[in-house]
Amino acid sequence: MHALILVDLQYDFMPGGALAVPEGHEVVEIANQWMSDFELVVATQDWHPPDHQSFASQHPGREIGDLIELEGQAQVLWPEHCIEGTDGAELHAELDREQIDAVIQKGTDARIDSYSGFFDNGHHQATSLGDYLASRNVDAVTIMGLATDYCVKFTALDAIRLGLKTHVVVKGCRGVELESGDIQRALEEMQAAGVVLL
Ligand code: VGL
Numbered sequence: 001m002h003a004l005i006l007v008d009l010q011y012d013f014m015p016g017g018a019l020a021v022p023e024g025h026e027v028v029e030i031a032n033q034w035m036s037d038f039e040l041v042v043a044t045q046d047w048h049p050p051d052h053q054s055f056a057s058q059h060p061g062r063e064i065g066d067l068i069e070l071e072g073q074a075q076v077l078w079p080e081h082c083i084e085g086t087d088g089a090e091l092h093a094e095l096d097r098e099q100i101d102a103v104i105q106k107g108t109d110a111r112i113d114s115y116s117g118f119f120d121n122g123h124h125q126a127t128s129l130g131d132y133l134a135s136r137n138v139d140a141v142t143i144m145g146l147a148t149d150y151c152v153k154f155t156a157l158d159a160i161r162l163g164l165k166t167h168v169v170v171k172g173c174r175g176v177e178l179e180s181g182d183i184q185r186a187l188e189e190m191q192a193a194g195v196v197l198l
């Protein structure tokens with residue numbers, strides 16, 4: 001079975017949102033088109049408690065974009081985003097929900113971030129995504145969504161690590177690009193790990 005994984009198509013990552021990804025909204029329509037070709041569609045949802053330690057607001061004296069260490073992992077500090085239960089954490093309303101079989105939340109532990117849909121950034125805890133895909137006999141995944149240089153990249157790298165054939169739809173992703181070239185570097189890193197770029 002080959003599943004489509006839609007990464008973090010939430011309002012806070014859309015233009016106007018708290019952690020806006022340029023052109024992020026363009027992915028919603030592309031996702032709707034791709035979904036009909038897959039028997040199994042899973043969406044991830046960044047879902048943080050209000051005191052999540054990836055928020056710059058939790059670190060007095062630090063600013064958005066600063067790099068700190070969290071639970072032994074390098075951590076970029078972000079604006080408050082995708083706080084559980086808020087409008088910004090909702091999946092985009094134009095996403096065709098009827099075609100989505102499961103929504104997997106991540107980033108729910110305040111102490112550590114979780115860019116990947118499969119594991120937190122330290123690979124300490126798994127989400128339910130890996131078991132869910134295994135229960136459906138998924139051996140290949142196609143991934144698209146937001147953001148290319150964070151959650152798409154780490155979801156794809158973990159998919160490879162779990163032994164899944166992994167494809168990324170480049171035109172179905174948009175990146176944060178905190179530093180110029182981050183998107184291109186992320187694509188190269190994925191490809192080097194065995195991800196097939198479509
Ligand atoms: C993401 C930064 C923080 C993402 C989530 O979805 O790529 N990026 N949280």
Ligand code: ZN
Nearest residue numbers: 046081082107
């Ligand atoms: Zn987040």
